Amino acid sequence: MADVFGFDNPVKRRHHNWAKWDVADDELPMTIADMDLPTSPQIVQALHDKVASATYGYEDIPQEYYEAVQGWLTRHHRFTPPLEWMSFATGVIPALSSLIRTLTTVGDNVLMLTPVYNIFFNSAANNGRHPLASPLDYENASHTYSINWADVEKKMALARTTMMVVCNPHNPSGLVPEPEDLAHIVRLARQYGVIVVSDEVHGDMLWDDTLDYTPILSLPEPLRGNVIELISPSKTFNCAATHACMVLIADPNLRAHAVRGFNNDEIAEPNLTAVPASIAAYRDSDEWYAAMLSYVRANIELVNDTLAREMPLITPVKMAATYLPWLDCTDLFAAHPSSPVSSVSPDYQSTEVEALDRPHTVSDEFTAFIRQTSGLLVNPGGEYFGNGATFIRMAVACPRHQVEDALARLKRSYDLWCEQH
Ligand SMILES: Cc1ncc(COP(=O)(O)O)c(C=O)c1O
Structure with a gap:
């Protein structure tokens, strides 16, 4: 399909005061839920x-x-x-x-x-x-x-x-x-x-x-x-x-x-x-909306296919909605535990969690490891409470090549994690 709205072209966000892109030059942020795609020409x-x-x-x-x-x-x-x-x-x-x-x-x-x-x-x-x-x-x-x-x-x-x-x-x-x-x-x-x-x-x-x-x-x-x-x-x-x-x-x-x-x-x-x-x-903006949906859907499919093929210990939850794949790393941490082990603290699913004082989880260790080893930024699932301690979240409403770059970085970190844990 022709790229009518320029979704394949990167929008310049680095060094432009965007919260998500306040990272080092060699880092790739796939965190905050905004898009790296140009909005509709009608809005512009x-x-x-x-x-x-x-x-x-x-x-x-x-x-x-x-x-x-x-x-x-x-x-x-x-x-x-x-x-x-x-x-x-x-x-x-x-x-x-x-x-x-x-x-x-x-x-x-x-x-x-x-x-x-x-x-x-x-x-x-x-x-x-x-x-x-x-x-x-x-x-x-x-x-x-x-x-x-x-x-x-x-x-x-x-x-x-x-x-x-x-x-x-x-x-x-x-x-x-x-x-x-x-x-x-x-x-x-x-x-x-x-x-x-x-x-x-x-x-x-x-x-x-x-x-x-x-x-x-x-x-x-x-x-x-x-x-x-x-x-x-x-x-x-x-x-x-x-x-x-x-x-x-x-x-x-x-x-x-x-x-x-x-x-x-x-x-x-x-x-x-x-x-x-x-x-x-x-x-x-209905036309832009339809094009955006099919573009982002293809990004999500790319994430699913690549994980299944190259990182089988990370399983995407079937995303019925949102452009924020929610990736289950439970099998990865079971096969390759972090040390010291900090997977699920006993009262982590407590109904009385204090919002601003959450336990450090293996998802925090893993996301810090990913950032350090490949420069990819994703959200630790522990941020979202519930069973999030063994998940990570990645925003993929962005140009295709950026998703490819993110997956290549994730693969690098995944291989290193498996080697070192
Ligand atoms: C579920 C949900 N609600 C609200 C927001 C933010 O909304 P707003 O920027 O309008 O405050 C987000 C942003 O990620 C979100 O995911």
């Missing part, structure tokens, strides 16, 4: 036009923005939420942290399914709430995750549990909750007086044609009253620094309460890029 044009306007005053959110979001959800996810459900916030995590402050009390439990995007823990813990983990079940033979319903219910039923944060689809496990899973979570949450916040920032990127992303608010009534859905163009369109999130809430009272919090926290007003970029993304 919209931002050019904005800059050329030479006027950067205070802005409102125009009707066009809400309509663009509605159009996107209708075209791609068969979901047409009323415009009045939507409120703007300056990012998914700013919105989540604000919701935690507004809708829960200091000392409350914020429940989440682990392993999960580590910043959820910070959002809870930094606000004096207690991040409460419900570890996903993991089947070693099939390398698949599922929800441990008994554990979820037990923890939802705790008087102190007032919010559950769902990652739909799930980073880093790639799990795509079925509509019935989401409905069950919402039913339990209603029963126990819990608010469900569903972070759906990865919802536009699915790789398993038998599965579909379900926007949580597309569930029928009465499964909407205690639910908040967060979406953003930031992952799908590689525009995280435009800082834009749409918060969808069906219940008017809950919405009013949440929006008062966004205003108190001063996260309800856009910067000069948020509106033009989001409209151009959601309304005008």
